[in-house]
Amino acid sequence: MGYKVAVIGATGNVGREILQTLFERNFPIDDIVALASERSVGREVSFGDKKILKVKDLAKFDFKGWDIALSSPGAKVSAIHSPRAAAAGCVVIDNTSHFRMEPDVPLVVPEVNPQAIAGYKKRGIIANPNCSTIQMVVALKPLHDLGKITRVVVSTYQSVSGGGKEAMDELFEQTRAIYVNDAITPQKFPKQIAFNVIPQIDVFMDDGSTKEEWKMTVETCKILDPDIAVHATCVRVPVFVSHSESINVEFARPVSVEAATEALRDAPGVVVLDTREPGGYATPIETTGDDPVFVSRIRKDPTVKNGLSFWCVADNLRKGAALNAVQIAEVLASDYLKK
Incomplete structure (x- = not known):
């Protein structure tokens, strides 16, 4: 027996990826509906190879009788409709901030x-980081788990797809404009993104960090351990899909490169690609469309006590959004809802 599943924000990058991921992973579905804003009503989105869904109006949709909603419509919209869905008895997996x-x-x-x-029972909502x-x-x-992390310093190299379809279009149009010598006027980004990097994602906060950097800090503490100190620098790069991260870790006790590598190889959702030769590491191009988090360039940091550094790449639309949401739905269905 399957579930009645609603996909909110179904016309966006993440919404479409959620539909594809649900199909690929054969999530048990009896009925599925694609929801978006009024302006998208009637548009068609694909669910698998053959089934086409016509988008319905989120604002008018009655969630009573629906089991799970996977929601990615933007934070302001989610603030209104996720609690409404939850109040109707539909558990919401919310991909917004x-x-x-x-x-x-x-x-x-x-x-x-x-x-x-298990904490979903309090509000009927589970948040996707x-x-x-x-x-x-x-x-x-x-x-x-291996050595108790005390501090993390991370620099990100984030693709434009993290900013949505308009951001991807802007990179494409700016790249084209450079080759045909057209003028460039940034719209989605504060500066030209084509052939450039921008050390700002989201708005600046009072301490000089950006909101994206703040998110990485507080979310890591909530998910993993409140005692870990995290310092992030988040940078937008001219890549369409997949985020890369340079991560430096300090441990409470010594951890060897060999032990860290073995632990990562054994970890669920991680692929170690680290051959220490030209090309023996992951980059965004070959990880796009894949589910795992790829780890490369694992090495000792001799400048601090008990330090290691590594390179980390993943498809931000899949593991960074859609796949993680669907994995949550899978655990929810198997361990809690149990039809």
């Missing part, structure tokens, strides 16, 4: 803290 730091809403990465899913946080904590979890 709105509910992540609310204390009575679990923030979940299934490879890291699946037990937190930020894309850059997800891939980092998947890689940190086996290392934290």
Whole structure:
């Protein structure tokens, strides 16, 4: 017996990826509906190879009788409709930033803290973390179990798809404009993104960090361990899909490169690609469309006590968003809803 599943924000990058991931992983579905704003009503989205769904109006949709909603419509929209769905008895897995730091809403990465899913009963909502946080904590979890991480310094190299379809279009149009010598006027980004890097993702906060950097800090503490100190620098790069991260870790006790590598190889959702030769590491191009978090360039940091550094790459639309949400739904269905 399957579930009645609603996909909210079905016309966006993540919404479409959620539909594809549900199909690929053969999630038990009796009925599925695609929801979006009024302006998208009637548009068609694919569910698998053959089934086409016509988008319905989120604002008018009655969630009574529906089991699970996977929601990615933007934080302001989610603030209205996720509680409405939950009140109707539909458990919401919310991919926006709105509910992540609310204390009575679990923030979940299934490879890291699946037990937190049980907390959904308080509000009927489970939060999906930020894309850059997800891939980092998947890689940190086996290392934290091995040696207790005390501090993390991370620099991200985040693709434009994290900013949505308009951001991807802007990179494409700016790249084209450079080759035909057209003028470039940034719209989605504060500066030109084509052939450039921008050390700002989201708005600046009072301490000089950006909100994306703040998210990585507080979300890691909520998911993995409140005692870990995290310092992040988040950078947008001219890559269409997949985020990369350079991660430096300090442990409470010595951890060898060999032990760290073995722990990562054994960890769920992690693939170690580290041959220490030209090309023996993961990059965004070959990881796009794949589910795992790829870890490369694992090495000792001799400048600090008990330090290691590594390179981490993952498809931000899959593990960084859609796949993580569907994995949460899988645990929810198998361990809690149980039809």
